[in-house]
Amino acid sequence: MNRLKKAILFVLIFCCLFISVQYLLMSSTENWMRLRGFYNEPVNSIDIVFFGASHCHHSINPHILWSEAGVPSYVLSQPGQPLWMTYYYMIEVLKYQKPKIMFLETRYAYVLNGQNYDIETDNESAYWSLDAMKMSSNKLRAAVASLRAQDILLSILPVMRYHTEWRPLVKSVYNLLISGRMNSVLNNAILNKGYVYADEIKPFENIKIQNTDKIGKIKGKNLEYLNKIINLSKQEGFSLVFFKAPYPEALSDLEDQKIDNKLQEIAGENELVFLNLNNRIDDIGVEWKTDLYDHDHLNVYGADKVSAYIAKHIKDNFSKYTLEDRRSNCQYQRWNHSSENFFETLKNNIN
Amino acid sequence: MLFNSIKYLVFFPIVSITYFAIPFKYRWAWLLLSSYYFYMNWNPKYAVLLFTSTIITYFSGILIEKANNIQHTGNKVRIKKFWVSISIVSNLGILFFFKYFNFLNDNMSYLMDKLGLVWSVPNFNILLPVGISFYTFQVLSYTIDIYRGVTKAEKHFGRYALFVSFFPQLLAGPIEKSRNLLPQFRIEHKFDYDRVKNGLLLMLWGYLKKIVVADRLAILVNSVYGNPFEYEGFILIIATLFFSFQLYFDFSAYSDIAIGSAQVMGYRLNKNFDKPFFSKSTVEFYKKWHISLSIWLNDYLFIPLSRGKCTKFKIYKNIMVVWITSGIWHGANWNFIIWGILNGLYNVLGKEFKQVRDKIIKISKLNTDTFKYNLYRIVITFLLISFSRIFFRAHTFEQAIYIIKNLFVYNPNVFFDGSLFDLMLGKKEFYMALFCVFMLLLIEYVSSKRNLLEELRCKSIVVRWSVYYILIFIIIIFGVYGPGYNPTQFIYFKF
Numbered sequence: 080m081n082r083l084k085k086a087i088l089f090v091l092i093f094c095c096l097f098i099s100v101q102y103l104l105m106s107s108t109e110n111w112m113r114l115r116g117f118y119n120e121p122v123n124s125i126d127i128v129f130f131g132a133s134h135c136h137h138s139i140n141p142h143i144l145w146s147e148a149g150v151p152s153y154v155l156s157q158p159g160q161p162l163w164m165t166y167y168y169m170i171e172v173l174k175y176q177k178p179k180i181m182f183l184e185t186r187y188a189y190v191l192n193g194q195n196y197d198i199e200t201d202n203e204s205a206y207w208s209l210d211a212m213k214m215s216s217n218k219l220r221a222a223v224a225s226l227r228a229q230d231i232l233l234s235i236l237p238v239m240r241y242h243t244e245w246r247p248l249v250k251s252v253y254n255l256l257i258s259g260r261m262n263s264v265l266n267n268a269i270l271n272k273g274y275v276y277a278d279e280i281k282p283f284e285n286i287k288i289q290n291t292d293k294i295g296k297i298k299g300k301n302l303e304y305l306n307k308i309i310n311l312s313k314q315e316g317f318s319l320v321f322f323k324a325p326y327p328e329a330l331s332d333l334e335d336q337k338i339d340n341k342l343q344e345i346a347g348e349n350e351l352v353f354l355n356l357n358n359r360i361d362d363i364g365v366e367w368k369t370d371l372y373d374h375d376h377l378n379v380y381g382a383d384k385v386s387a388y389i390a391k392h393i394k395d396n397f398s399k400y401t402l403e404d405r406r407s408n409c410q411y412q413r414w415n416h417s418s419e420n421f422f423e424t425l426k427n428n429i430n
Numbered sequence: 431m432l433f434n435s436i437k438y439l440v441f442f443p444i445v446s447i448t449y450f451a452i453p454f455k456y457r458w459a460w461l462l463l464s465s466y467y468f469y470m471n472w473n474p475k476y477a478v479l480l481f482t483s484t485i486i487t488y489f490s491g492i493l494i495e496k497a498n499n500i501q502h503t504g505n506k507v508r509i510k511k512f513w514v515s516i517s518i519v520s521n522l523g524i525l526f527f528f529k530y531f532n533f534l535n536d537n538m539s540y541l542m543d544k545l546g547l548v549w550s551v552p553n554f555n556i557l558l559p560v561g562i563s564f565y566t567f568q569v570l571s572y573t574i575d576i577y578r579g580v581t582k583a584e585k586h587f588g589r590y591a592l593f594v595s596f597f598p599q600l601l602a603g604p605i606e607k608s609r610n611l612l613p614q615f616r617i618e619h620k621f622d623y624d625r626v627k628n629g630l631l632l633m634l635w636g637y638l639k640k641i642v643v644a645d646r647l648a649i650l651v652n653s654v655y656g657n658p659f660e661y662e663g664f665i666l667i668i669a670t671l672f673f674s675f676q677l678y679f680d681f682s683a684y685s686d687i688a689i690g691s692a693q694v695m696g697y698r699l700n701k702n703f704d705k706p707f708f709s710k711s712t713v714e715f716y717k718k719w720h721i722s723l724s725i726w727l728n729d730y731l732f733i734p735l736s737r738g739k740c741t742k743f744k745i746y747k748n749i750m751v752v753w754i755t756s757g758i759w760h761g762a763n764w765n766f767i768i769w770g771i772l773n774g775l776y777n778v779l780g781k782e783f784k785q786v787r788d789k790i791i792k793i794s795k796l797n798t799d800t801f802k803y804n805l806y807r808i809v810i811t812f813l814l815i816s817f818s819r820i821f822f823r824a825h826t827f828e829q830a831i832y833i834i835k836n837l838f839v840y841n842p843n844v845f846f847d848g849s850l851f852d853l854m855l856g857k858k859e860f861y862m863a864l865f866c867v868f869m870l871l872l873i874e875y876v877s878s879k880r881n882l883l884e885e886l887r888c889k890s891i892v893v894r895w896s897v898y899y900i901l902i903f904i905i906i907i908f909g910v911y912g913p914g915y916n917p918t919q920f921i922y923f924k925f
Contacts, residue, residue, distance in 0.1 A: 082623050089895065096899060100907065202913075230913075232436065239912040 097238070104241040105210055110157050113273050114211035117153050118175065124411075125176045126402055127152035127393070129273070130165040131184025132204075134324035137376040138184070141272035142418045143386035148394040149404030151414055154273030156184065159204030161191050162304040167221035169308065171212060173315055179400050180318045182389075185353075186326075188305060189338040193298040202230055209234040224304075270421050276379045277372035278428070286367065287331045294344060295337030309349050318400050321346055322354040325365050325385065326375050329357040354392065356385060363388045379425070431471040433687045434640055434911075441468065445597075446694050454618040458589050461596065461615075461695075468597040469561075476559040479528070483521055484594045487569040490517035491583035491590075494576045510577055517573040525566045528559055533762035561601035563759055567726050569594055572608040574730055581609045589615045598691040602684050604702040604722035611697070619696020628883065629693030634901050636686030641909035643866045644680035646859060647672045649910070651823070653854040658829050663839035665850065670833070673823045674816040675867050678707065681720070705874050710807035712776040712814055723759070727752050746781070750774040760822070765830055769821040776814055862908065 105111045113136070127150055129139045135156035144152050155168050169181055205225035212218040214235075222234045233239050297305060312319035321342055329335050339355050346353035356363060363384050370381030377385060393402060405411040431437050445464045449457055470477045490513045497509040532553045542549035572593070575581040584590040593612050599605075654661050654669035661669070685702035692699045702721050709715035716724055735748040750771070757770020791798060798804075820837075824830035844850045851857040876882065886894055 085891075089898075092895070093899065093902065096903065097906070100903060104907075233913060238906060242907050242909065242912065 101236075101238045101241070104238060104244070108210075109275070110207040111211040113157065114155065114208075116271075116273065117155055117172070118213070120153065120176070122175055123177050124151060125153050125178055126150050126405075127180045127182065128169075128172050128176065128178045129154045129156065129182040129184065130160070130168055131156040131182075131324070132160045132187050132190075133158045133275075133376060134186050134326060135182075135184035136273055136275045137277065137372075137378075138324040138382050138385045139182075139389065140274045140276070140379075140382050140386040142274070142421045143383060144390045144393065145406070145414050145418050146422075147387055147390035148402075149406035150390070150393055150402055151405060151411060152272065156273070157204060157208040159187075159201075160208055161187050161201075161204070161225070162301055162308065163224045164205065164208045164221060166304045166307050166311065167212075167217055167224065168208070169311055170217050171215075174215075174217075178317055179402055180320055180393075181312065182320045182322055183308065185321050185323050185339070185342050188297055188301055188342060189335050192295075192301050192338060202226060202233075206234055206237065206240065210237045270417060270424065272417075274382070276382065276425065276428075277376070278379050279372040280369055280378060280380075281371050281373050282369070283327045283367040283371050283374055286327050289331050289333055289336075291333045291336050292340065293333075293337050294340045295334065297338060297341055297345075305345070309345075309351070312351075318352075319349075320352045320354065322389070323356055325356045325360055325363065325377065325381070327367055327371070328375065330360075354389075356388070359388070431468050433684065433691075434637065437471070442691060442694075446691075449695055450621045457618075458586075458592050458615055462588055462592045465592065465595040465597040465600060469595060469600060472560050473557065476557075476562075479524060479559050479562065480565065480595055481591075483524065483565060483569050484591045486520050487517050487573050487594070488584070488587055488590050490514065490573050491576045492585070494573065495583040498579070514573055514577040518570060521566050521570055525562055527554075528556060528562060530758075530762045532556075564603045564605055565594055565600060567605050567723070567759075571605070571726060571730060575608060581607075581612075584608070584612055596692070596697075598688040598697075599699055602681070602688070603720075604685060604688065604700050605726050606699060606722070610700060614697050617696075622696070625696065626694050629690045629695075631883070631898070632690030632693060633687050634690075634898070634905075636683040636690060638683075638901055638905050639679040639686065639870065640683035641905050641911055643863070643870060644676050644683060645910035646855070646863045646866065647676035647679070650853045650855040650860070650863070651676055655823050655825070655829075658824065658833050662836040663841035664844050665841075665853070666833050666837050668850070669853075670816055670820055670823075670837070672863070674812065674819055677819065677822070678703075678719075679867075679870065705878050707812060707871060708808055708875065708878065709811050710804060711780060711811055712773065713780060715811055715815055716773070723756070727756055731755060746778045749777050753777065764827055765821040765824060768827070768830070769818050772818040772821065776818070866908075 106115075127144070129135050129141075129152065133156065136154045139152075139154050141152040141154060144150050155172065157164070160168075165183065165187075172178065172181070205222070209218060209222055209225070212221065219231075219235075222231045226234060309319060323329065323339060323342075329339075339357075343353050343355070345351075365377070365381055365384055370377055370384065372378035393400065397403065406415065431441060441464075445461075449460055452460055466477055466480075469480060493513045494510050497506055497513065500506040500509060535551050535553055538551070539549045572581070576583050584593065589612065592615055593606075593608060596606075596611065651669050651673045654665060655673070658666065658669075682703040689699045689701070700722055704718040704721065706715050706718040709718055732748055732752045735751060736745065753770040753774030754767060755770070756773075757766040757768070760766045760769070790796075796803070820833050821830045824833060851860055855863065873882070886897060
């Protein structure tokens with residue numbers, strides 16, 4: 080072997096080792112595994128994908144959708160995920176799946192509306208979303224849209240951020256070498272289909288309900304990417320559904336409601352469905368005393384009700400969305416097993 | 431540009447690959463351009479100072495050499511002295527202005543105030559040009575060597591400018607003598623696989639010392655020395671000992687990366703460290719520590735001062751002058767001067783009491799050729815050196831005095847109540863730091879007995895590559911870098 084070939088081989092082995100180390104370092108994080116779990120799904124097997132921020136993955140349980148409507152779905156949201164990241168996530172999804180519906184949880188049309196860049200929170204949420212994304216031009220575009228130029232390298236080489244926590248790496252290597260399996264986080268992510276359950280109960284009382292008909296303004300980057308998402312749905316031929324997960328503040332925050340009204344207007348203009356679940360609290364049956372795990376997010380009991388409501392909406396509109404109940408489809412038997420496992424695990428965990 | 435920055439990891443491969451790809455006659459220009467780019471990355475304006483020093487010493491070198499042709503001995507000596515003085519005064523003038531003006535001004539102001547006089551010269555708001563002490567000493571050695579007739583003046587301005595600005599050693603040495611480095615720019619260095627590999631390995635070793643060890647130790651040291659008044663006893667002792675190791679691994683890492691970078695391109699820079707922590711006296715320690723500065727101070731200060739009849743007093747005085755100069759060279763601060771005095775005293779007292787010590791050993795029939803005795807001497811040397819470095823690290827004289835006063839407060843509870851691990855370096859990281867120091871010292875000790883690099887070269891490719899990958903991944907996984915950490919400057923950049 081001549082020296083040039085040796086040098087090339089050395090670099091190639093280094094790259095393989097580097098990617099493996101980086102993978103193992105990140106493999107203990109739930110956010111990373113949520114997208115990895117999605118990549119793990121068989122190609123063209125998912126009918127619905129849910130996008131948004133933490134409200135999305137705390138509200139939607141794909142196993143309820145499966146057990147109630149027989150529709151395979153996945154939740155692809157990360158904490159604090161802005162609309163621009165959702166847009167690139169949608170493009171990522173379309174590489175592997177042909178979903179009939181993409182649900183967009185709209186809270187972040189309000190949260191980051193016209194706000195200045197905040198290096199602490201914005202970078203962190205961008206990294207959470209980007210880390211698990213496979214390397215591609217889409218990932219680079221998502222990084223450019225989300226981060227300052229000097230921080231992009233940190234999203235391409237996440238090892239620079241994860242290496243300080245080297246204990247999970249040791250654990251992952253141990254699991255791989257000794258027991259020949261990845262750690263339980265991946266198993267959980269695959270099992271949960273992106274849903275994050277929390278069984279704590281934090282009662283919320285004395286909500287000062289207010290309403291407004293005024294229409295707010297969606298600005299800047301939020302508007303740009305909302306339009307991009309709508310255009311993407313038209314180009315790719317999937318149904319786009321706006322929905323807003325229930326949280327108490329939405330009932331009293333007038334500025335938030337103004338954005339909802341604007342979204343209703345946009346939905347109307349583009350013939351889209353907007354399910355503002357905060358206007359249907361009674362129909363869904365959400366109880367603020369029992370269904371929250373903090374002041375803002377639903378717990379497992381709330382998520383069950385919301386998921387059941389969404390499942391009913393889907394079931395009622397099977398023909399509109401060209402969906403079908405796949406529970407008896409032999410190719411989807413793993414979903415039946417997976418759901419059984421999930422509910423069994425959930426029962427054990429809650430008990 | 432910092433060696434431990436992503437920029438350098440891009441810069442260096444581009445520079446070295448292009449260097450080998452272009453014809454020999456253009457290489458000096460490429461390296462010169464790269465070196466100025468490297469320097470200007472920090473502050474473009476101060477490249478003017480570097481260039482000024484280059485021009486002054488280039489022409490004074492030529493003029494000193496030209497004066498050698500003058501027949502009349504008296505005139506010759508006078509003219510030579512004139513030009514060497516121009517070189518020394520102007521270079522030291524620039525150094526003084528940028529490094530010492532404010533220090534002197536503050537002290538004058540303090541003194542005048544004590545005398546009841548008014549001193550109203552304002553301080554300059556200037557940034558210390560990085561590496562100025564290093565390249566100033568290097569160019570001075572060049573003109574003094576020509577004056578002494580031990581080296582020839584370089585006629586090629588580009589090559590001379592490269593000698594002054596050669597990027598691997600520009601910011602923190604090793605301070606090279608012209609007769610070592612300049613001739614190397616005239617020779618074509620071909621791509622030599624083994625040399626390049628060894629150079630890269632040395633750089634890798636340097637990165638490991640800096641990023642994994644020195645920067646990890648720095649977390650605790652910075653935490654304690656950032657506000658020493660909050661601590662006492664063992665915490666101050668541990669921070670001081672940690673600093674001793676930090677300084678070594680930091681500076682020797684810089685030197686390794688510098689020497690390795692130069693070696694990749696075919697240039698041989700002088701060794702700057704030679705396992706100083708195994709020294710049995712402070713004199714031996716400083717022969718092995720920052721060797722290029724020790725040689726410079728010896729050749730251009732101690733030897734000229736020691737001409738003629740040398741009494742004991744004169745030698746001691748010269749030792750103190752050299753050490754105080756060394757202190758001032760390190761920084762415009764009374765702490766550095768005290769550090770110099772302290773080390774000078776170690777040297778002088780060591781010499782003064784040598785006879786007494788030898789006599790005691792003889793009378794007590796102590797066997798000095800034992801591991802225990804040698805270890806005792808190594809430990810004592812390390813403690814003396816570490817003690818002097820309190821002045822080196824403390825920000826102010828008051829801090830240093832506080833630390834010394836509170837160093838021996840007996841507070842063993844810090845080992846049990848968790849406060850030792852509450853210094854920004856958690857328990858896990860603290861033990862990791864200790865383990866790293868132990869391992870590196872062990873490797874240094876073993877390498878003083880055996881040629882580890884040569885032994886590695888003889889191993890199979892699997893073993894060799896495994897060692898390389900282990901070193902690389904130790905840096906990647908256990909290194910102190912990433913968000914929250916700025917690539918830390920090498921300590922000696924500020925001198």
